[in-house]
Amino acid sequence: MSKKPIKITKDKIIGNVELNLMPRNKINKVNVTGDVFTKGNIISSSKELELYNSSYDFDSPYYLYRTEYPDGDFYNGDTFTNDNLPALYSFKYTILDKGVFELAHLTFVKTFNVEFDIDSTSFPFKTILSDDYYLKFKYNYSTRNTVIDYNSYYSRGSSKDVNDENEILYFNDPTLVGERNEVENSSWVEIKAQEFPQPINDFSYDSGVFIKVLSITKSSSSKFSLQLSIGTNYLKDSITFTYSECNNVHFLKKRTILEKFIKNVTVELWGQGYSSQDKNIYSRGNIFIEGSELNIENSFINNKTTKDTSSYSSFIAGKIFDNYSKGRKYGKFTTFYTDFKFVDDTVALSGTGGNLIKVGDLLTFTDYLPDMVFFVTSAEFNAGNGFLNIEFIERIKQYDVICAETTIVSDTLII
Amino acid sequence: MTTKIVVYYPDLTVEYLGKDIIRNFVRGSQATSDNSIIYFGVNSQYGNCCLYDRDDVVLGKILDGSITSQSLINVFVYLDNKKIGAYYAEITYSFVNKFIEFELHDSLFKWNKIKYNGFTLSDIYDDPIIMPYSHDDAKINGYQLYSKLVNVTQELGEEEISFFKPISVGSDLMNYLNSIIIEVPHIECEYLIDAWNSFCELITGALFRNEDGLVEVLVYE
Numbered sequence: 001m002s003k004k005p006i007k008i009t010k011d012k013i014i015g016n017v018e019l020n021l022m023p024r025n026k027i028n029k030v031n032v033t034g035d036v037f038t039k040g041n042i043i044s045s046s047k048e049l050e051l052y053n054s055s056y057d058f059d060s061p062y063y064l065y066r067t068e069y070p071d072g073d074f075y076n077g078d079t080f081t082n083d084n085l086p087a088l089y090s091f092k093y094t095i096l097d098k099g100v101f102e103l104a105h106l107t108f109v110k111t112f113n114v115e116f117d118i119d120s121t122s123f124p125f126k127t128i129l130s131d132d133y134y135l136k137f138k139y140n141y142s143t144r145n146t147v148i149d150y151n152s153y154y155s156r157g158s159s160k161d162v163n164d165e166n167e168i169l170y171f172n173d174p175t176l177v178g179e180r181n182e183v184e185n186s187s188w189v190e191i192k193a194q195e196f197p198q199p200i201n202d203f204s205y206d207s208g209v210f211i212k213v214l215s216i217t218k219s220s221s222s223k224f225s226l227q228l229s230i231g232t233n234y235l236k237d238s239i240t241f242t243y244s245e246c247n248n249v250h251f252l253k254k255r256t257i258l259e260k261f262i263k264n265v266t267v268e269l270w271g272q273g274y275s276s277q278d279k280n281i282y283s284r285g286n287i288f289i290e291g292s293e294l295n296i297e298n299s300f301i302n303n304k305t306t307k308d309t310s311s312y313s314s315f316i317a318g319k320i321f322d323n324y325s326k327g328r329k330y331g332k333f334t335t336f337y338t339d340f341k342f343v344d345d346t347v348a349l350s351g352t353g354g355n356l357i358k359v360g361d362l363l364t365f366t367d368y369l370p371d372m373v374f375f376v377t378s379a380e381f382n383a384g385n386g387f388l389n390i391e392f393i394e395r396i397k398q399y400d401v402i403c404a405e406t407t408i409v410s411d412t413l414i415i
Numbered sequence: 416m417t418t419k420i421v422v423y424y425p426d427l428t429v430e431y432l433g434k435d436i437i438r439n440f441v442r443g444s445q446a447t448s449d450n451s452i453i454y455f456g457v458n459s460q461y462g463n464c465c466l467y468d469r470d471d472v473v474l475g476k477i478l479d480g481s482i483t484s485q486s487l488i489n490v491f492v493y494l495d496n497k498k499i500g501a502y503y504a505e506i507t508y509s510f511v512n513k514f515i516e517f518e519l520h521d522s523l524f525k526w527n528k529i530k531y532n533g534f535t536l537s538d539i540y541d542d543p544i545i546m547p548y549s550h551d552d553a554k555i556n557g558y559q560l561y562s563k564l565v566n567v568t569q570e571l572g573e574e575e576i577s578f579f580k581p582i583s584v585g586s587d588l589m590n591y592l593n594s595i596i597i598e599v600p601h602i603e604c605e606y607l608i609d610a611w612n613s614f615c616e617l618i619t620g621a622l623f624r625n626e627d628g629l630v631e632v633l634v635y636e
Contacts, residue, residue: 022451273536296455299603304599305599358444378447381443383440384441391445391447393635
C-alpha cells in the first residue's frame with residue numbers, strides 16, 4: 001500500500017528550502033562491470049590418488065582377479081587380505097602349449113574413500129549426484145621388464161601325471177629383476193553419472209585401470225564422499241614362458257614379464273555448473289561525476305541477473321543514469337517538533353508524543369512544489385532546540401498527489 | 416518537549432533528566448550520505464549527547480574496573496516519554512567536570528565488524544527456507560535473497576527476524592523484489608555489511624533502522 005506524502009507548508013519551514021539538481025552535465029559515461037557466467041560442463045573437484053605405493057602395502061583388503069589365457073577361464077572376485085594374500089607370483093598357470101603366451105592379468109582392486117570438494121562458488125548443487133555429473137580419470141604408470149629364472153623354483157604338481165598336457169605348474173615367488181621405465185599415459189576415461197554406482201563384478205579388462213563408484217555420500221553442503229573401487233592390472237601386457245621338455249614333461253625355465261605399475265590415478269568430478277573462472281569485465285555502473293568515479297561491484301549483478309526479462313545490470317545502470325540525466329532534485333530544509341498532516345489533511349504526526357518525520361517518509365512542499373513528491377533520506381533531530389533537519393530526494397515514480405495549494409514562492413528556493 | 420536518556424552501564428542503569436543532560440541528544444538517520452550522489456547501502460542511526468555524572472556513580476564504576484573501553488553500553492533516548500532510539504555507545508569521561516560524552520550508533524553499525532564470508536550456490540540450493548526454483552538450478556528472486564540475508568543476520572546473532580520490515584514506499588516492494596531474478600546467486604565478502612550493501616545496490620535502495628527499532632528497506636523510485 002502506498003504511503004501518503006506529508007504536507008510541508010511554508011509555516012513548517014525554518015529558513016529556506018534548499019533545492020538542487022543532480023549534476024546532469026557532469027556525467028561522462030556510465031559503465032558496467034560485472035561477471036559473465038557460462039553454464040556448461042565444468043570441473044568441480046580433482047583428486048590425485050597414489051596407487052603405486054598402496055599396491056605394496058597390503059594394509060587393506062584386496063580383491064584379486066585372475067584370468068588365465070588363452071583358455072579364457074576366469075577366476076574373479078576372490079578376496080584376499082593381509083592374512084591370506086598370496087605372494088605376487090605364486091599363482092598358477094595352465095600351460096597348454098609351447099611358446100610365448102599373451103596371458104594373465106592379475107588385477108588388484110582396492111577401495112578408496114575420496115572426498116570431493118565442490119567448487120561451490122560456481123556450481124549449482126544437488127543433494128545427490130545425479131545425471132548432470134560424471135567422473136573422469138586418467139592414470140600414469142611405469143613398466144618394468146622382469147626376467148625370472150625358474151630353474152631353482154620350479155616344482156611339479158605332485159598329484160599330476162607327468163604325461164598330462166594340462167599339467168599344472170606351481171612356482172614360488174622369485175627374486176624380481178628388471179629395469180623400470182617411466183611411461184606417462186594421460187588418456188582420460190569418463191564414467192557417466194548414470195553408470196554409477198556399479199557392482200564391483202562388472203569390471204572389464206580392456207584398460208589398465210578401472211574405476212567404479214560404489215557409493216555416494218553427501219558429507220556437507222559442498223562435499224561429496226565417493227567410495228571408489230580402483231582396479232589395476234598388475235600384470236597386463238605379456239608374459240613369456242620359456243620352457244624345456246623332457247619325457248613329455250614341461251619344465252619351466254624362465255619367465256619374462258612386462259609389468260605395469262599404476263602409479264597414480266587422477267579422478268575428476270565434473271558436472272553442469274556456472275563457470276566464474278572465465279568471468280570477464282564488461283560495462284556496468286561506473287559513473288564519473290566531476291572527475292570522480294562511482295564504482296558498483298556487485299556479485300549479485302551479473303549477466304544472469306535480470307529484472308523481469310531485461311538484464312538487471314543494464315537496468316540499474318540506466319536507472320542511475322536517469323537520476324542524473326533527468327536532473328533529479330534533492331535538497332534539505334529545517335523544521336521543528338510539531339504536528340504535520342498528510343496532503344489529504346488527515347493527521348500524519350500528532351506533534352507530540354515522540355512523533356517525528358523519519359527516513360522513508362514522503363514529503364510534498366504544497367506551497368512551492370505541489371506536484372512533486374520527495375523521499376526523506378535523512379532526518380536529524382536535535383533535542384536541545386527541537387529542530388529537525390531533513391534531507392530529501394525527488395521521487396521519480398509517478399504518484400497521485402492531492403494538493404490543496406498550488407502557489408509557488410520561487411524566491412524561497414535555491415536551485 | 417521533555418527528553419530522557421537511559422543508560423545501561425554494566426550492572427548499573429542511570430536515567431538522565433533535566434540538568435543532568437548537559438547537551439541534549441542529537442539523533443539521526445541517513446539513507447544517503449550525500450543527497451547529490453545516489454548511494455545504495457546500509458545506513459545506521461547515529462547520535463550524541465553529553466551527560467553529567469552526578470554523585471560520581473559512573474566514575475566509581477570506571478575506577479573499580481566495572482566499566483572499561485570494552486564495555487557494552489546501551490542507551491535509550493526518549494522524547495515525550497516515547498522511545499525514539501536505541502543505541503550502542505562509546506563514552507569519553509572528563510574527570511575535570513564529570514561530563515560524559517556519548518557517541519551513539521545503532522546495531523547496524525556493528526555489522527561493519529561482524530565477519531561473514533557470504534554464501535555460495537550450494538548454500539542457496541540446500542537452504543530449506545529459500546527453496547530455489549527447481550532442482551536444476553539455484554536461482555532466486557530478490558525477495559528470496561532478502562530472506563536469505565535476514566536469516567543469515569539472525570544466525571550470526573544479530574537482529575531478530577521480527578526486526579526486519581521491508582517497507583513499501585509508493586510501490587509494492589514485494590512485487591519489485593520478486594521481479595528481480597538472480598540466476599547465479601553468490602557473494603564473497605568479508606563482513607555482514609558487505610552483503611547487505613550489495614543487496615541495497617541490487618535493489619537500488621537503502622537499509623536503515625527506524626525509530627521503532629525496525630530494520631527497514633527503502634527503494635528509491
